[in-house]
Amino acid sequence: MTDISANGAAPQVRSSILVQDVKMRRRNAAETRFKSYGLIAIAISLAILALMLFTIFRDGISSFRQAQLTFPVELSAGILDPNGARNPADLAKVTTVGYGRVLDVALLKALADKGIALDDPKQATALISKAAPAQLRNIVLANPAQIGRTIEVEVLALGRVDGYFKGRVTRETAERDPQIKPVQLDLIDKMRGAGLVALHFNWNFIFGTDASEQRPEAAGLGIALIGSAYMMLLVVVLSLPIGVAASIYLEEFAPKNRWTDLIEVNISNLAEVPSIVFGILGLAIFINFAQFPMSSSLVGALVLTLMTLPTIIIATRASLRAVPPSIRDAALGVGASKMQTVFHHVLPLAMPGILTGTILGLATALGETAPLLLIGMVAFVTNYSATPLDPATALPVQVYSWASRADPAFIERSNGAIIVLLAFLVVMNVVAILLRRRFETRW
């Protein structure tokens, strides 16, 4: 065949390899075009990611610093311990109203000492946050021996003071603001000059409890952090063993028949079910039927486990399948049982893939909001949850609930909460990467 065509064809002009022919040029052009499409796509996604991170950090990073009032407070025994016995039961009876009076008096005295004149004492005392008396009360109850002495305290300033420092509140907005007047902004400037008020790092934002609509300055993420941590812990503890066991059974032991096909299709479908459906399921089964406590991280974790399981099972089965069959042959060939083969040889090799799948599932679960709304984790909780059975909330739910409040101070906190959520995610990923390193082996 080749002989005939070679002999029959007209003598060909020998082409130089130094010159590209038309076809080659076209192929090279197509390749260049394809590469540039890829670069453009990557550049666009990187730009959007950078923009997103930039806006979140721009709007959220300020929430880690909070305007605080610092002044000496005389802990007058007459108000705080009328009986003078330092009896804890008596001390606990003094409400925040009493502490509020102590703070008001102390602030006015501090202003007078610094020589800052006031038209109306209310202008100054209104700058103390409504959450401040509770802060002082905690300080005193923690160490009752301080009663009677004068101590330097740092308490929260009104949210508007914080807003003024961060540029949210200006003299124009203050004209229309029932909470603050322009004349008070002048006062704040003076107090700032005297060192009575300044921005300090805000531990309360990370570890404190949520606060009501009226006191954004006191709102913290503590309970959401605890709730999210409990849920992630429970989700790993529940979904990893169940998911891996199910995958090993389906992949290595189960006969291939109509039933296992059906199960397989269902698992793949479950991975695509909208998360809110899992929320309804959790509401119906875990709360209404099983009577688990509403709003608890346990119920949240169970719902998220159901959501995460298909992801983990699919990833685990894929990585089990990726283990070369020669390894299974080798183990069976020396007389290992099926289970020994799986646990001694196949599973360690599949581990990096399983961990990748798990971390993907967990990352989704960590950011999940909708199902948690349905099982009541959006509740306003002000007590730290000691166990997973106590009411709690979760980071993404906290972001959602703060973002939907009216005061712009909450928008800042909502962005700050997103930063904490991202940090949580990064920590989880780092742990997973370190674990995966440990398991990675060549074959």
Next chain:
Amino acid sequence: MNDMRIVERTVDTHDVKIDAKDVNVHYGTSHALKGVSVAIPDKTVTAFIGPSGCGKSTFLRCLNRMNDTIASCRVDGLIALDGEDIYDRRVDPVQLRAKVGMVFQKPNPFPKSIYDNVSYGPKIHGLTRNKAELDEIVESCLKKAALWNEVKDRLHSPGTGLSGGQQQRLCIARAIATSPEVLLMDEPCSALDPIATAQVEELIDELRSSFSVVIVTHSMQQAARVSQRTAFFHLGNLVEYGETGQIFTSPQDPRTESYISGRIG
């Protein structure tokens, strides 16, 4: 090509180790092995030769029930090891495979240390009582596999880091560590260079003193060099089975003759 070195060997007439009678294997609807009957003697090297897809590997995998792992595979007929049917309901294939070891076509060491590769079999079968005994087994198996001198200083480095020939010898050491009675080898040299092949062949000849060795090979020269008995498979049939010298010098069946002389296959 044709200068096959046929060494006239005195074939000791040992007892029959594996006796296969009328073995049929189906993969789904395809009939892979048709009525094969072979008696494999003890302490001999038996070679299975034949063109690709002739069923020789399938038959080999029947001998330690590795075919059980393939769902669509069905085996009929009788295969007896020392007179006991290995497909009996009471036989646990895991226990059988400790007696009938296997070396595969592609070297497949576990991604673990050389030591762990060899000690794995004895460990899971509980053949040793302490570390010293295990060390001893590892050393003797690596020596038998002619690998000891090359790896004795790095027993705890990964087995996957060895060269191809070394890996295959490691796999042989791993297979003999459970002290099997029969060693099955599925084209053990097809992934090796000539030097490594020569080493493995030498090893096979030495192993003959302790085990019955069954080797599947594509290379007729190799069959001629290492085996005492040869079986020729073609299209799922066992065409001819006899002493290696006789098969290569005076084959009875015309198909054997055409294969050996290179006309088919």
